[in-house]
Amino acid sequence: MPQAKTAGADAALVDALKGTWKGILKISVLLVATYLAAQGLASVLNPADYRALPVLGNRTAVWIVAELHLMFAAFVLGVPIFAFITEIVGVVTKERRYDDLAREFTKLLAMAYTLTAALGCLLLVLLLVLYPKFTGYLSKLFKPTWALYVALIFTEVLFAYLYWFTWDILQGARKRWHLLLGALVNIVGTALLFVADIWVTFMMSPAGLDEMGNLTSLWAAINNHTWMPINVHRLLANVAFGGAIVAAYAAVRFLAATSAEERARFDWMGYVGSFIAIAAFIPLPFAGYWLGREIYQFSEQMGVSMMGGGFSWLWILQAMLIGSLFFGANFYLWLGMGRIPGAERYVRFQGPMMLVLTLGFIVWATPRSIIATGAEMTAMGGSHHPFLGLFGVMAAKNTAVNLMILTTFLAFMLYRRANRVPVVPWAATAKAVQAAAIAVAGAVVLYYGVYSYYVPSNVRIGFSVYQVLAVLAAMTVFVAIDIPMLRGAREIGAIRWGDIPARAQYGLFFLAIAFTWLMGLMGYIRSGIRQYWHVYGRVMDESAHAYTMTHGHATLIVSFIVLVFFALVAMVFWMAARHGSARAGA
Amino acid sequence: MQRFAFSITVLIWAAVYAGLKLLVSPPVPTSVVTMYMVLTVIGTLIFVAANEARFAHFVAPIRSVFTGEAPRAVQVVVLVAIPAAVAWVTYQRVVPSADAPFEARVVHPEPPASFPLHGKRMEVAGLANPLRSTGPELRKRIAEGKTVYFRNCFFCHGDTLAGDGHFAGAFLPIPGNFRDVGTISMLQESYVFWRVATGGRGLPKGATPWNSAMPVWQNFLTEDEMWKVILYIYDASGSTPRTWDEAVSHAKH
Numbered sequence: 015m016p017q018a019k020t021a022g023a024d025a026a027l028v029d030a031l032k033g034t035w036k037g038i039l040k041i042s043v044l045l046v047a048t049y050l051a052a053q054g055l056a057s058v059l060n061p062a063d064y065r066a067l068p069v070l071g072n073r074t075a076v077w078i079v080a081e082l083h084l085m086f087a088a089f090v091l092g093v094p095i096f097a098f099i100t101e102i103v104g105v106v107t108k109e110r111r112y113d114d115l116a117r118e119f120t121k122l123l124a125m126a127y128t129l130t131a132a133l134g135c136l137l138l139v140l141l142l143v144l145y146p147k148f149t150g151y152l153s154k155l156f157k158p159t160w161a162l163y164v165a166l167i168f169t170e171v172l173f174a175y176l177y178w179f180t181w182d183i184l185q186g187a188r189k190r191w192h193l194l195l196g197a198l199v200n201i202v203g204t205a206l207l208f209v210a211d212i213w214v215t216f217m218m219s220p221a222g223l224d225e226m227g228n229l230t231s232l233w234a235a236i237n238n239h240t241w242m243p244i245n246v247h248r249l250l251a252n253v254a255f256g257g258a259i260v261a262a263y264a265a266v267r268f269l270a271a272t273s274a275e276e277r278a279r280f281d282w283m284g285y286v287g288s289f290i291a292i293a294a295f296i297p298l299p300f301a302g303y304w305l306g307r308e309i310y311q312f313s314e315q316m317g318v319s320m321m322g323g324g325f326s327w328l329w330i331l332q333a334m335l336i337g338s339l340f341f342g343a344n345f346y347l348w349l350g351m352g353r354i355p356g357a358e359r360y361v362r363f364q365g366p367m368m369l370v371l372t373l374g375f376i377v378w379a380t381p382r383s384i385i386a387t388g389a390e391m392t393a394m395g396g397s398h399h400p401f402l403g404l405f406g407v408m409a410a411k412n413t414a415v416n417l418m419i420l421t422t423f424l425a426f427m428l429y430r431r432a433n434r435v436p437v438v439p440w441a442a443t444a445k446a447v448q449a450a451a452i453a454v455a456g457a458v459v460l461y462y463g464v465y466s467y468y469v470p471s472n473v474r475i476g477f478s479v480y481q482v483l484a485v486l487a488a489m490t491v492f493v494a495i496d497i498p499m500l501r502g503a504r505e506i507g508a509i510r511w512g513d514i515p516a517r518a519q520y521g522l523f524f525l526a527i528a529f530t531w532l533m534g535l536m537g538y539i540r541s542g543i544r545q546y547w548h549v550y551g552r553v554m555d556e557s558a559h560a561y562t563m564t565h566g567h568a569t570l571i572v573s574f575i576v577l578v579f580f581a582l583v584a585m586v587f588w589m590a591a592r593h594g595s596a597r598a599g600a
Numbered sequence: 601m602q603r604f605a606f607s608i609t610v611l612i613w614a615a616v617y618a619g620l621k622l623l624v625s626p627p628v629p630t631s632v633v634t635m636y637m638v639l640t641v642i643g644t645l646i647f648v649a650a651n652e653a654r655f656a657h658f659v660a661p662i663r664s665v666f667t668g669e670a671p672r673a674v675q676v677v678v679l680v681a682i683p684a685a686v687a688w689v690t691y692q693r694v695v696p697s698a699d700a701p702f703e704a705r706v707v708h709p710e711p712p713a714s715f716p717l718h719g720k721r722m723e724v725a726g727l728a729n730p731l732r733s734t735g736p737e738l739r740k741r742i743a744e745g746k747t748v749y750f751r752n753c754f755f756c757h758g759d760t761l762a763g764d765g766h767f768a769g770a771f772l773p774i775p776g777n778f779r780d781v782g783t784i785s786m787l788q789e790s791y792v793f794w795r796v797a798t799g800g801r802g803l804p805k806g807a808t809p810w811n812s813a814m815p816v817w818q819n820f821l822t823e824d825e826m827w828k829v830i831l832y833i834y835d836a837s838g839s840t841p842r843t844w845d846e847a848v849s850h851a852k853h
Contacts, residue, residue, distance in 0.1 A: 314788060315724060319710035323804075326706065337639075341646050348650035361651060372643030376636055382782060383707045386629035387699045391772060393626040398707070398782060401624060402632060407782050467781050517649060551713070 030179035037175035048135035052142045063147040064557040072144040073559035081575045083133035090126045091203045092256025098196040120178050125586045148548045163209045170202045215240040219312040220549050239312040243305035257291030262526035265519035277512035292343045320543045335532045337375035340418045342525045347425045349518040355507030357432035370421045377414035382406030412478045413463030416485050434503035444499045448492050455488030534572035605658040616640045709807035711794045727790035731827045745832030748825045761837045771813045778837040785839035
């Protein structure tokens with residue numbers, strides 16, 4: 015028997031190594047094909063600074079492929095983070111279902127990696143063929159980072175495939191080795207993201223160059239104004255995105271489920287996905303604010319162009335989407351409380367919380383310059399309303415979004431304790447301290463929000479930091495008390511997984527679409543504010559497409575990209591499900 | 601309360617609409633009323649739909665109308681009211697009007713990288729007010745700026761800098777209100793200098809340069825006079841120009 019067991023383990027190990035080898039081979043073939051295609055086209059085509067792509071045009075083609083590549087990259091970076099967190103939760107709680115969930119999503123990675131790599135290769139070919147001069151300039155400038163990037167791709171693929179193929183082998187006492195692989199996948203994935211961000215952020219906020227454009231410091235060029243803010247912003251967004259996609263997948267499976275067990279399983283999966291998505295989404299506005307601040311620090315012109323100039327109208331769309339995400343998240347949590355015995359204690363808080371969210375959304379979405387008819391403008395004395403105009407500035411927006419974050423956090427915490435009654439003797443005091451922490455944070459946010467109107471703008475900007483710190487401090491205090499308070503808590507009843515209305519699943523689906531659309535929109539704004547520059551203020555875009563398109567046109571392209579992305583994701587899910595059922599059948 | 605979910609919801613919508621229409625002065629533009637109402641309706645519907653019991657009570661009266669359980673009179677009123685409301689909105693949208701169309705004007709457009717001034721080019725990046733100092737000479741310059749202001753700018757921007765000078769009513773959009781926290785206190789002096797020096801004609805296309813009466817002041821004032829008047833408007837409006845942490849801003853360049 016022991017001999018048979020050893021032979022089985024050896025066979026599994028051989029299978030794992032074979033699978034990993036195939037994955038590396040696949041990526042190698044793709045990269046070699048890209049290199050050959052680029053070289054072949056370069057030798058066939060006439061030398062030129064720019065070449066024109068018929069029908070779509072250079073910019074639109076690069077835009078679509080780059081954004082799709084980025085979305086899939088976010089998916090393949092976000093899902094392992096999701097899987098790793100879930101796997102750790104499974105180890106800590108000793109609940110098998112967390113491990114199964116992590117495994118189910120890691121299964122998707124092989125297909126998604128291939129798509130990401132294929133899109134990346136296509137993007138590279140497009141850049142080399144359509145923008146040869148600029149791509150050459152950037153490649154030369156960042157030569158060492160390209161080598162690092164390719165090395166990281168292979169390392170990531172190696173760890174990711176090993177992570178997947180060794181799942182069954184590295185169980186039990188060997189689990190820690192599997193967790194180590196999961197950590198390595200995510201560390202290398204994050205490093206990949208950071209390297210790719212070097213080129214993107216250098217184009218936005220170049221540094222490390224002398225007056226003639228020669229590189230004086232590679233590190234200064236890498237560590238430019240926007241590099242670290244974008245790294246952090248994208249990392250958080252990837253986690254939120256990965257969670258949202260997982261939740262949407264679960265929602266679809268829930269709606270198609272034919273048995274109570276299936277419904278319960280996918281309801282739980284949707285909850286875990288949305289939990290991770292919303293947890294990562296809560297600090298995202300802070301990271302976004304940091305990025306915006308750095309853009310202003312780098313170039314006021316670029317900052318004004320983004321927030322007050324031609325692109326400012328797109329921020330109204332962004333505000334609508336972010337507000338909708340807050341609405342959607344709370345809607346799902348509240349509906350989810352319907353399946354938790356004991357949650358009825360907290361239903362009375364929903365009214366005031368919805369009031370804060372709606373008022374916050376209203377302030378968040380109020381434009382500074384209002385669209386008005388001539389008669390309305392005359393009545394207002396310009397395009398600013400003397401009263402509503404107060405909501406149009408950042409002081410009001412920061413106040414609104416901080417209160418919305420605080421409210422959503424509170425909804426989360428109430429959900430978490432819905433079916434539990436703390437048994438520790440100090441529970442009443444602890445709850446009072448938690449309530450005080452939330453109230454104080456709300457008061458600090460409001461105080462600085464109002465006081466902002468009475469101080470100069472450079473002082474006002476500093477206030478936003480106090481607001482953020484107050485909210486983060488309240489969250490920390492709340493969670494720090496919550497964990498020991500609910501340890502060993504009495505359970506009122508078990509959560510009735512699967513007993514949730516179908517409209518909650520549409521809420522989850524909405525979250526995923528809103529996240530994706532937001533990524534597309536914000537990506538366009540981030541890239542678009544360079545306007546007619548390849549590298550802002552340094553290398554001018556002299557192609558025929560160096561104009562800023564209308565917002566209508568731009569948002570249509572963003573919508574198209576989102577549709578294509580979901581079609582491709584659906585294909586990945588479908589193929590993974592087909593592969594799974596085929597294996598089950600065999 | 602849950603039993604009256606539908607009635608309370610409709611009452612909230614009506615109250616918010618009435619409040620926006622009747623309590624805010626000057627009147628709230630239609631675009632904003634529409635946006636606020638949409639958000640109010642969505643917010644209340646989400647609140648209603650987030651709880652099964654509440655949702656059931658909310659849907660019950662609607663269902664009763666469309667399944668024929670409600671009194672005949674209520675059914676008739678609802679079935680007449682819905683097409684009538686749609687017809688009214690349609691009529692409002694298509695009825696001819698002499699009013700100017702909506703205007704998506706950019707109020708704070710991005711400044712250019714550089715602009716012409718008295719035959720030379722001024723780079724916006726790094727441009728600072730050369731007359732801003734902390735010594736006693738600052739008061740003298742502000743006083744000189746005041747003279748420039750009252751000889752040139754006061755007629756439109758007003759004696760209190762609130763954008764309500766004698767000529768203000770003749771312009772649309774009206775002159776800038778420097779006491780508004782959303783105007784000069786949000787801007788760097790370099791930005792204000794660009795706007796003063798190049799006037800309405802210097803605005804980029806998105807900011808509709810044809811729709812500003814601001815003269816090109818470099819044709820009438822010296823560079824020093826423009827910087828002095830900027831000192832004055834910040835001082836008199838009680839605001840300070842936007843500044844950046846220079847050490848941070850330039851450390852990476």
